[in-house]
Amino acid sequence: MAAVSIDLEMKRFTNEAFVEKAKKLEGKLIENLVKPAGIVTVDEKGKIHPGAKLEDLPGMLLKKGDSVVLDFEDHQVGYVSLKLKSAGSPQDAPAYLRLKFGEIAKELIEKSEEYNGWISRGWIQEEYIHIDVLPVCLKLPRRYAFRFLEIYVVDTSLKYQVVVEEVVCRAVSAVSKEGVACVADPRMSQLDKVSLRTLQNCMQSVFEDGPKRDRRLWLGDLRLQALTNYETFKNYDMVKRCLYLFGGLTRDDGAIGACLFTEPEYIVDDTFLFDYSLFFISTLKDYYEASKDLETLKDLWQPAYRQIELARERFNDNYIIEGSDTFWCFVDWKKGLDKQASAQAIYIYTLNAAIELAKILGKEELAKQLQEEKGYCISAALKYLWDEKLHVFISGAKRQVSYASQVWMVLAGVKKDQEAGALLKHITEINPDMGMVTPYMNHHYVEALILCGEKKMAVDYMKYYWGGMLSYGADTFWELYNPENPEESPYGSSAVNSYCHAWSCTPAYLLRKLEKEEKTNGISCN
Template sequence: MVKPHLFIVFSLLCLFALSSQAKVTHTTVPPARIVWMSDNTGKFVSNPNHLLGTFSGQLSVSDTSYATLMSSDTHQASILLDFGKEMYGRIKIFSAIRECKVPVRLRIRLGESVTEAMSDVNMPDNPQNPTNEHSLRDFTVSAPWLGSFQCGNSGFRFARIDLLDKDIKYNLRHVSAVSLIRDIEDKGSFCSDNERINQIWQTGAYTVKLNMQEYLWDGIKRDRLVWVGDMHPEVMTINNVFGEQEVVYKSLDFARDDTPFPGWMNGMCSYSLWWIIIQKDLYMYQGNLDYLKSQRDYLLRLVKQIDERIDENGMERLDGIRFLDWPTSENRNVIHSGLQSLSFMAMKAAVQIGEYIGDRDMIRMASSCLERMKGVAVDAHDNSQAAALNIISGLSTDPEKDCETILKNGLDGFSTFYGYYMLEALAMLGKYDEALDFISTYWGAMLDLGATTFWEDLKYADVANAARIDEIVPPGKHDIHAGGGAYCYKGLRLSLCHGWASGPTSWLTRHVLGIVPIEPGCRVLQVKPNLGPLQSVKGTFPTPYGIVTVSCTKNGRGKVVCDIQAPKGVKIVR
C-alpha cells in the first residue's frame, strides 16, 4: 500500500512535471525582406538594406550601419518589413546615434497581411474594416535616442514604420520581431512523398502552437479567447503533435468555471456539447484519470441539463445561442440537424466517461437520453456540415447518401472549422482519396496565397482571382484579406491564424498514418494506414509511454508494407 504522504509527494511531482511544459519563450526574429518603401530615391529613406544585415543586438556609438528616415511637409518616410512567417509577439526597435537627442514619434502598424499593415484604423465606413480590437496593431510611440524599446502585442507577420516628426533625421539601426511561443517539442511528425500535404500538416501544427499562449486561444490577433468549439480541432492537433499539455486542462477548467449553470459555454449550447466530447477524446489520448474524475460534478450537471432539453420523442430543444459554424448560421433546419447529432455524440461521450470514472448516475442518465434519440431520423437538408455530423454521430440512416452530399457540394460552403468534420466523415466511408484532394485543394490554397498559418475562414470561390497576402494587391486582383470574411469577421478583422483550421494535421495522423487510440491513454492503438494516392508515409505519434513510429511504403504490387515501432506499455493492433 502506498503511504498517503508519498502519494501526495508523487502527485505534486506529476503536477510540477506538467506545469513545466508551460514555459513561453521569447525568440528574436529578424526581418526577411523589405516589401515596400515610401521613397526609392534615397532622399527620405536611405540605406534600408542595413535593416536586413546581421545585428548583434547591442547598440554602439561607433556603429554606422543604419537606415535613415526623414519626413517633410510633403513626404512621410515609411518602410514595410516582412518577418517571413506569422507569429505572436511584439516589435523591438533599435535607434542609432544621431545629433538630436530628442525622442522621435513613430507610427507602427502590424499586419497578418501586407494590406493590413498598410491600412488605417478608425476610418469611418472603411469597407476593409481594419481595427484595434482585442490587440493593438496600429499605434504611435516615442523612440529614444541611442536606445531600444519594445511595443505591440498581437499576431502579425508584417510591420510598417512611419516617421511622424518632420525635418528630423532618424537613424534606425534594426527592427526585430519578438516571438512568444511555447518551448515544447513537436513529438508528432508526418512525412509523405507529397510535399504539399506535408506542408499542410506542419502548418496546422504551427497554427495551434502559436495559439497555445496563457490559455488555448482561437486566434492570436483576435479574439484571443477560449472558445470551446474551436478547441476541439485544436486539442486533437495537440494530442497528435505535442502530447499532454497543461494549457489544455487549464483552458477546459477556465471554460467550466466561467460557465455557471444553467449557462452554456461561450453562450452557445453546442460549445458545452463540444466540452464533453473534448473531455472524452482527451482521456482517450492522455489517460489522465485523476483529471477526468475531477470534472465529475460539473459533467453530471451538464448531462442533466442537456437531458432535460431532449424531449420525450428524442428531439433536441436546446436553448442559448444555436450555432454550428458561420456558413450554416442562418439555416435553422441545418442547425437543428447538427445539434441533434452533436447532442447524440455528447451523450455517447458521457456514457463512456461514466464508465471510465465508475459513475452509474451519469451512465444511467446519458443512456436513457440516447435511447430516446436513437429513433429520430436526422435530415441533412443537402448540407455538408449536417451530413458530416450525421455520419460521425452514427445517426445517419443513409451514410452513403450523406457522403454523396459532402462530395457533391465539394468546397462550396466549406469552412476551415467544419471542414475537419467533413474529412472525418469521408474517412469513415473509406473516401481517403477524396479527403486528401479536399485537403490539398482547400488548405493548400491558403499556402498558395502566401499563408504560413491557417485562416479563420476561406471562401474558396474567391481564390481564383486572389492576390497573395504577402504582396501589395495588383490592380484587377481580389484582396483575399480585406475583401474576404463575413459576419463578425469581415475584411481585415478576419484572423489569419485560427486554431480551428488545423483539422488536417490530426486527420492525416489519424487516418493516413492510421493511428487511433482504442483504449484510454493509448494503452492500445490501432494502426491501420490509409495512403490513398500517396506512395509512402512515415511519422511519429506521442503517447504517455513514449513515441510510436510508423513507416509505410507501397510495393510494386500496390500493397502497403509497414514497419511499426512502439514503446513498452503500448499494444498495437492492426
C-alpha cells in the same frame, strides 16, 4: 467539499479548488529572439515584392512620409523592440511614427479609419507613437501576432531623419516544434508545417483561439487544438489546465461557457452556446483517452454531465431540439445556417462520449439510461429530420438543406457505414447553397469522410481547402476561408479577421490519423 465562491451579480459560480489546480498547471513560455529576414514592398493588391537589402536598413534615413516594411518570413507571436536614432541636425521635435503589424501583407494596406465592422477596431494592430528623445530602445508593451511590420514616419521636422538600427521580436509559445516528427508523405509536408505553426502560436498560457484576436480560451477551438496536440506537441498539462478552468468557472446553474478570460482575472464570459457547452464532454473523453488520467476524469465528470442535463431542456416531447433566434448554437459562421439538425446530431455525438465515460467510471445504470435516450434521439432525427425524397437531413421550419446537417448526423452515427458514405457523396454532388465557410466546419466534413472510409476524398479536400490558403501565401491557417470569396468576413471587414486561428490547425491531426489507419489497414489514401 470543494471551496466555492459565487458572483451573484453576474450569476457566475467558481469552484476554487478547480481553479487552483489550473493555476498550478500553468507552464513557462519558451522564448526565442527573432529578427527580420528581409525588407519588402507591398503593392495596392497586398502582394509583396523584394525591397532594399536588410543590411542597408541602418543606413536608411526616414523623413516625413517615408516607410519601410520588414518581413520576418514566418508568423510570429511576441513582443517587439526597436532600436532607433536620429540623423542630421539635433532633434528639434518629437518623432511621430506609425507602426503597423500584419499577419498577412494585405493588412498593411487596410485603412483602419475606414473600418466599420461590429467588433472593436481595437484589434487592428496599429500604433501611433511620439518619441521625444532619440536615440532610444523602444519596447512595445503589447504582444503582437504578425509576419510583417511597417514603420511609417508620420512626421519629424525638416532638420532630422529617423534611423532604424535594429528590430527584434521576443517570440513566445508554450511549445517548441523540436522533436515533432513530420508526416511521412512529403507532398503534404507544407500543409503539416503550417498546421503545426498555427497550433504552436496559439499555445500560450492556455490554448488561445487566435493570438491576434480574440486571444482567449474558446471551448470549440480547444477541442480541436487538443486533438492535434496529442498527435504532435503532447502537452497534456495544458489541456488539463483548460479543462479545470472550464469546469471551475461556470454559470450559477452549472452551464459551461463558450469562452473564458485569464486576465486580469480568471472569469467565464457571458456567451453560452449549446454545442460548445456539450463539447466539454467530448474534450474530457479525448483527454482521458490520450492521458489515462482517471483522477481528472473523476473530478470533472459532474460538470461534464451537467451539460447534458441542461441541454435536455431544449428538447420537445418528440425528442427533437428546438432552437431560437438568438446566438444559441455555433456550428459555423455561414450566414443563414439553420442549426436545428446539427444541434440534434451534436447532442447525440456528445451522448456517445458521455456513455463511454460513464462506463469507465463504473456508472453502468447511467450508461444504460443514456444509451436509451440516444436511441430516442436518433429515432426522432430519422422520423422528423430525414427527407426520404431528397435523401438528406433537413433543418428548421423551412426544411433547409446544408452540409453541416449531414456532416454532424454522420459524425453522431445517425447514418453509418455505406449509408453515411452515400450521404456525404450525395450532399457533395448536389452542393447546396448552404455550404461551409470556416476551417472549423470544414474539419468536421473531412473527419466525417474519414469515418466513412472515404480517405482519398478527405485528402483531396484538404489539398483543395487548406491548400487554397497556402496558395495565398498562408504561413498559418486562417479563422475563415471561403474559396469563392477569400476576403469574406463575419465581422464586416477582413481587417479584423484572424489569420492564425486555433480551429484551423487540424490537418496535422487528420494527416496523422490517416497515416495510423494506413499502417493498420494497409490502405493508401493517395
